[in-house]
Amino acid sequence: MRVEADLLGTREVPSEAYWGVHTLRACENFRVGGETVGAAPGLVFALAAVKEAAAEANVELGLLEPRLGKAIVAACQDLRRGQLADQFPISLIQGGAGTSTNMNANEVIANRALELLGESKGCYGLISPNEHVNLGQSTNDVYPTALKLATIYNCRALVAALEVFQRACERKALEFDHIVKMGRTQLQDAVPMTLGQEFRSFAVTIGEDVERLTEAMGHLHEINLGATAIGTGLNTHPLYAALVREKLENVTGLPVTTSPDLVEATQDCGVFVLVSAAVKRAAIKLSKISSDLRLLSSGPRAGFAEINLPARQAGSSIMPGKVNPVIPELVNQVAFEIMGADVTISLAAEAGQLQLNAFEPIIAASLFRGIEHLRAAVLTLSETCIDGITANERTLEDHMARSIGLVTALSPYLGYHLSGEIAAEALLTGTPVVDLVRQRQLLDPNLLEHLLQPHVIAGGGQLPSVVQTPFPREL
Incomplete structure (x- = not known):
C-alpha cells in the first residue's frame, strides 16, 4: 500500500493502482452500480485527448517543463490506445458535476507518466495530478x-x-x-x-x-x-484557450x-x-x-x-x-x-x-x-x-385476392359509386373484386390485366392513353 493525502486526511491506496485518494473516495461515495467510467471507452479516450492537448499547450506557453509534458502526453496516448481502462472504477453516475471523473483521469495520467519516467506511483512532488496534469483546467x-x-x-x-x-x-x-x-x-x-x-x-x-x-x-x-x-x-x-483548441483539434x-x-x-x-x-x-x-x-x-x-x-x-x-x-x-x-x-x-x-x-x-x-x-x-x-x-407469396396473393381494397385501384375507371357497389358485394358474398369485375364485364380484359400488373397496381404505372377521362359514363 501507499499513503496519499487530500483535504480530508490520509488514506492507504494499493501500491499497484494508477488511481489515487480522490478516486478511492469517489468509489466509496458513489456505490450505485452499473457502468463505470472505464466501461465507457469513448469517454476515457476523450479525457485523455483533452489532457494531452492541455499538456502540449502548457509546454508551448512555457508553463510546463518539457520533460514532464512529454511524459504526460505519452501517458495520455497510452489511454487513447485503450490501456488502463480498468483504472477508471468510478460509477458514471456521481455527484460533483464530474469532478471525480476528472480527478480519476488526473491521477491515472500522473502515475503513468511517473512510471514512464522511472519513478514510483504516488511521487507527486515530480508530477502532480492537480498541479501538472490539470494545469490551466477545471472539471467544468x-x-x-x-x-x-x-x-x-x-x-x-x-x-x-x-x-x-x-x-x-x-x-x-x-x-x-x-x-x-x-x-x-x-x-x-x-x-x-x-x-x-x-x-x-x-x-x-x-x-x-x-x-x-x-x-x-x-x-x-x-x-x-x-x-x-x-x-x-x-x-x-491569455493565449491558452485558443492554443488548447488547436492542440485538441490536432x-x-x-x-x-x-x-x-x-x-x-x-x-x-x-x-x-x-x-x-x-x-x-x-x-x-x-x-x-x-x-x-x-x-x-x-x-x-x-x-x-x-x-x-x-x-x-x-x-x-x-x-x-x-x-x-x-x-x-x-x-x-x-x-x-x-x-x-x-x-x-x-x-x-x-x-x-x-x-x-x-x-x-x-x-x-x-x-x-x-x-x-x-x-x-x-x-x-x-x-x-x-x-x-x-x-409468403401465396399468402400475400390470397390476401390481395380476397381484399376489397383492390377496388380502389380500379375506381378511376369504374367511378366511386360503382366501386362502392362492387366492394359491398365482394364483402357480402366473399367473391373477389376482380372476379366480380370480370363477371359483370365492367372493364376491358386487356385493361384489367394491365391495371393488375405489379408496377401499375403499386402506383408506378401510367394511365393508358385510351382512357380519355378518369371516370366512365354511368353503367
Whole structure:
C-alpha cells in the first residue's frame, strides 16, 4: 500500500493502482452500480485527448517543463490506445458535476507518466495530478468537452449501424419489388402496394435519421475548454484557450471550435438534449418498424403470416414448436429504455443552476447507454433478422385476392359509386373484386390485366392513353 493525502486526511491506496485518494473516495461515495467510467471507452479516450492537448499547450506557453509534458502526453496516448481502462472504477453516475471523473483521469495520467519516467506511483512532488496534469483546467471545462467528444465517437458508431440497417432494407426492397400485397391503414385494408415498397420505406425513414443525427453531432464540436471554473478563464494564460483548441483539434482530428461565450457554454447542456432527441427519434422509428415486422410475421397460421422472420430460438417452455419474434422485441425494449432516458436527460439539463450544471454525469450515463444499446440492437436486427426475412407469396396473393381494397385501384375507371357497389358485394358474398369485375364485364380484359400488373397496381404505372377521362359514363 501507499499513503496519499487530500483535504480530508490520509488514506492507504494499493501500491499497484494508477488511481489515487480522490478516486478511492469517489468509489466509496458513489456505490450505485452499473457502468463505470472505464466501461465507457469513448469517454476515457476523450479525457485523455483533452489532457494531452492541455499538456502540449502548457509546454508551448512555457508553463510546463518539457520533460514532464512529454511524459504526460505519452501517458495520455497510452489511454487513447485503450490501456488502463480498468483504472477508471468510478460509477458514471456521481455527484460533483464530474469532478471525480476528472480527478480519476488526473491521477491515472500522473502515475503513468511517473512510471514512464522511472519513478514510483504516488511521487507527486515530480508530477502532480492537480498541479501538472490539470494545469490551466477545471472539471467544468474538461468534463463537458470530454462528454461532447465521447458523444461524437459514440454517435458515429450508431450512424454506421443505422446505415447497415438501411442497406439491409434496401436489399430486401429489391428482392421483394415484384411481390404485390395489400397496404393497410388503421389496421384495415387500404390499397395495393409491393412488399418492396414496404421495406424501401424502412430504409428511407432510417436514412432520414442518419441525417438528423449527423446534424445534431455538428453542434457537439463547440467546446468550452479554457473556460475553467465558470467561463471567465481564471488561472489560464491569455493565449491558452485558443492554443488548447488547436492542440485538441490536432489530437482528435475533429474540427472543434471554442464557444464565443464561455460563461454561457459552461452552464448550457442544450446540445445533449438535442442529441438525445435525435437518438430517441431513431429509436422510435426502429421500434415502429420492429412492431410492423412482428405484425406482418404474426401467425404462422392464425395471423398475417405475410413474411417469415428467421427462427432464432425456441419460443416457449410449454408450447412445442412455438417461435417468437425475439429480435424485434429486443429493439422495442431498447427503444422504451431510450425514451425514458430522454426524459432523464431533459430533466437533468433543466436542473442546472446559475453558472454550472451539476447533473452532467447522469446525462452522460443515460446518453452513452442509450446510444450503445441502440447501436447493438440495430446491428442485431439487421444481421439476424432483416437479412433472413422471406416472403409468403401465396399468402400475400390470397390476401390481395380476397381484399376489397383492390377496388380502389380500379375506381378511376369504374367511378366511386360503382366501386362502392362492387366492394359491398365482394364483402357480402366473399367473391373477389376482380372476379366480380370480370363477371359483370365492367372493364376491358386487356385493361384489367394491365391495371393488375405489379408496377401499375403499386402506383408506378401510367394511365393508358385510351382512357380519355378518369371516370366512365354511368353503367
